[in-house]
Amino acid sequence: MKIIVCLKQVPAKDAPLRLAAGSDGRATAIREDVSFEMNEPDAYALEAALRLKEACLARQESGEVAVLTVGPARAAQMLREALAKGADRALHIETPSGAELDSHAIAVAMAAGLQSENFDLILTGLQSDDAGYAQTGLLLAENLGLPHATIIMKIEPHAGGLRVKRELEGGRFQWLELPRPALLTIQSGIDKLRYATLLGIKQAKNKPLARLELSALGVSPGSNRLAVARLAMPEKTKATEMLAGTPAEMAAALAQKLRQLHLVP
């Protein structure tokens, strides 16, 4: 089974979010002094892919995991981490530094980058920890004309296709059958993530990491269909009012407030 895993490098979970005023008066997020890491749901997608590959190898079948990202030069470190954990090769569609692409532009770039690839399965995380649109996987599937399913917790080979467990709301689950190739977006926390071994980190150096320029795929930030209208820190909308006076005065004032708010008759 040949599996492609789409990864995104996002600001580390404990990185502070700070905004700077942009030249057009709109705020942008400051990213310079932030450390980056593999998007957590994507890490679970990679883990799921590596387990599927290992199961294939155990059955004496062939198995390959290739990882793909659309991102700036720094994203190469995340690809190396994926190679160190056991991916076989990586494809980096490099974006110009500072360029912000929306889910649609990323999906178009990924679809173009995968043009010459044969694969049985594409896995992505269900959403990114930074923007959280949960769109890239679905848009990529539509661009490639693939069947897709979201929030997947379990993947089993089934009669030449796949049988997958999907999380619904309210603690309910759904089992689906899909043909191959297909695209699945993976839920976080479904398995225990592995660590890269020191030997794996050393061996990753010798694994292929191909680079493609975004512009060579005919995609640019101008391909975005989504425009950010405004970026702002959450504003405090609730206020606490302290009542002063003697206990009797405070009780009377409180009773009056509660009546005003129709919380008591």
Next chain:
Amino acid sequence: MLKFRDVDLVGLASLLNDDERLVRDNTRAWVEDNLIPIIEDCAREGRFPRELLPAMAALGLFGATLQGYGCAGMSNVEYGLVMQELERGDSGLRSFVSVQSALVMFPIYAFGGEEQKQRWLPRLQSGEVLGCFGLTEPDFGSNPAGMRARARRDGGEYILSGEKMWITSGSIAQLAVIWARDDEGQIGGFLVETDRPGFQAQDIHGKYSLRASVTSSLALHDVRIPLGHRLPGARGLGSALQCLNQARYGIGWGVIGAAMQCYDTALQYAGFRRQFHDRPIAGHQLVQEKLVWMANEISKAQLLALQIGRLKDRGEAQPMQISLLKRNNCWMALETARRARDILGANGVASEYPVFRHMANLESVITYEGTHDIHTLIIGEALTGLAAYA
């Protein structure tokens, strides 16, 4: 529990390559997930976290700088970063890895015959066999040249006798690298399986330091080993000291981790602990002085370790430079731990925070593998050309 934040005032990360950062972050994540949750209990109970062995072996922590035999072949800087991250968790666990790697696998790798390497290195790498290193004796610590342990030749065998003291992993090891004097008076290294008749290991109880690692005394009463168990390349005390050089290098990095943990705990604590006019104690001048001292010394120690590591990767590091690293960084870490303890006030003596454990551990670390004073004399001799040991 406070979440650890990296300490990097001088842009150290920009001096590391992608692999080095990955090694650091990966080990940090492993320590955070696996060691931090259990280490306070282990230290309190005086228990070595044996359950972590399979995972440590799978990560490739044992013999990580060696080439072949299942080892990762990491650079010295990468190895240093691993030591830093392990000791950020606990000096005891780092000590265990140092002994297995630098004091057991390294001498077999550097001084052993091919048959010895094939027999032992893969099993030590996989953690199937644990090792210990017997150099120090009850009466010979800083002056190992006076050792009394003997290896008498008797036909096709050596008969080993003597006592060894303060031996990390002594009672859990299946293999001991024992240093002893032969019939010609030459000090050599001998591979001794610990289940041979006459070999006894007893744990040293009552330690207030390195409580999560095993420390033992070894007694060898006429232990017979085949002649082929001697390390052919180990000639004289210099070979044993070469092993110590490896271990001291790792310690020089490791203690930075302990210091970073202490400093970061103190910084976070000072941010939320309020005294006098409801002001965080971090806003008090005397507390800031301590925090600045710690951050300042940690930054210098990081740069020193990185530079010695780069020299070592080029094969240019001198023993004197490794003494400089071990001496400065152990002192820096212990002083940092003491200041952090002070900032935490009464909380500094409780196991809710990791500071007192690190501080107590570092009292051992500044003592073993060459005390602070002995390293002073090594550097002093290198500077002046005059040995001042006696």
